[in-house]
Amino acid sequence: xTGVTQTPRHLVMGMTNKKSLKCEQHLGHNAMYxxxxxxxxxxxxxxxxxxxxxxxxxxVPSRFSPECPNSSHLFLHxxxxxxxxxxxxxxxxxxxxxxxSNTGELFFGEGSRLTVL
Amino acid sequence: DQQVKQNSxxxxxxxxxxxxxxxxxxxxxxxxxxxxKKYPAEGPTFLISISSIKDKxxxxxxxxxxxKSAKHLSLHIVPSQPxxxxxxxxxxxxxxxxxxxxxxxxxxxxxxx
Numbered sequence: 092x093t094g095v096t097q098t099p100r101h102l103v104m105g106m107t108n109k110k111s112l113k114c115e116q117h118l119g120h121n122a123m124y125x126x127x128x129x130x131x132x133x134x135x136x137x138x139x140x141x142x143x144x145x146x147x148x149x150x151v152p153s154r155f156s157p158e159c160p161n162s163s164h165l166f167l168h169x170x171x172x173x174x175x176x177x178x179x180x181x182x183x184x185x186x187x188x189x190x191x192s193n194t195g196e197l198f199f200g201e202g203s204r205l206t207v208l
Numbered sequence: 209d210q211q212v213k214q215n216s217x218x219x220x221x222x223x224x225x226x227x228x229x230x231x232x233x234x235x236x237x238x239x240x241x242x243x244x245k246k247y248p249a250e251g252p253t254f255l256i257s258i259s260s261i262k263d264k265x266x267x268x269x270x271x272x273x274x275x276k277s278a279k280h281l282s283l284h285i286v287p288s289q290p291x292x293x294x295x296x297x298x299x300x301x302x303x304x305x306x307x308x309x310x311x312x313x314x315x316x317x318x319x320x321x
Contacts, residue, residue: 095251126311133210134252134297134311181251196242197309199251 094118097182097200104172105208112167112203114182123165124197125157126181134181140165141187172207179204211235212300214312222320227285229315231298234279238300242309243272243283246295255296256283285317293319 095116104110116123125137137151140159148157154176156168165182183197213232221227229243239260244252258265258272258281265272271284285292298312 133212133313134299134309136309183251196254196257199244199253201251 094198095182095184095200097180097203099203100201101204101206103206103208104169106172106174108172109168109170111169112180112182112205114165114167114200116163116165116182116184116198116200118184118186118198120184120186120198121162122185122187123159123162124183124185125165125167126183126199128179128181128202130178138167169205172205174207177205177207210312211238212298212310212312214296214298214315216315217313218316218318220318220320221288223290224287227283227288227292227317227319229283229285229296229298229317231281231283231312232279233281233298233300235300235302235310236279237302238310240301241272241274241281242299242301243270244297244299244311246297246314252297288317288319290319290321293317 098113102110122141124139127135127137138148138157139146143159143162154171158166179202181202182200185197211234242257243255245255246252256267256270256272258274260276263274269285272281274281295314295316297314299309301309
């Protein structure tokens with residue numbers, strides 16, 4: 092099993108659909124993240140879950156709804172999206188500690204390419 | 209406002225020569241910097257990092273230099289190889305990474321044979 096797996100790899104949905112992206116990590120990490128990558132833009136942090144609790148959501152629109160049922164799984168529920176939400180959505184995980192040696196190194200999945208029609 | 213900037217969208221280097229990718233940041237709270245490499249249709253993979261207490265970190269063909277006073281870091285790849293062709297993202301974190309990483313837009317490195 093690869094470290095961080097995302098499904099589906101590709102998703103096409105209409106603006107009125109409801110769909111979900113799934114992420115699973117097999118690294119024993121305690122933090123998981125959703126990032127959005129749009130063309131010609133930096134990777135944008137959307138959500139952070141540490142120890143299954145959301146710690147940051149960066150003012151993401153409510154049409155994106157994350158869910159973290161346990162430390163190994165992360166979902167991104169999508170509803171009434173807009174065409175400008177079309178992007179590559181990357182999941183990542185890391186091992187967060189309280190020590191100063193914590194570096195924030197992330198392990199990424201391959202991404203879910205979302206197209207909103 | 210972008211806190212991590214990679215001002216060169218692309219860079220073309222001849223095989224065997226040195227590739228230098230640059231990154232500037234504005235947030236003085238950043239204390240750890242990373243470089244990620246990304247191939248098409250794959251997620252970014254970690255390449256090399258540097259703590260703000262150092263000014264250089266070397267790993268094989270890859271060296272990262274940090275100039276804190278200029279808020280600038282660079283990634284040197286020498287010698288460049290065809291497999292190095294990819295998009296390179298500069299990233300930074302503050303407070304030990306507790307807030308996640310802030311990424312630049314990336315630089316597409318093309319190694320010419």
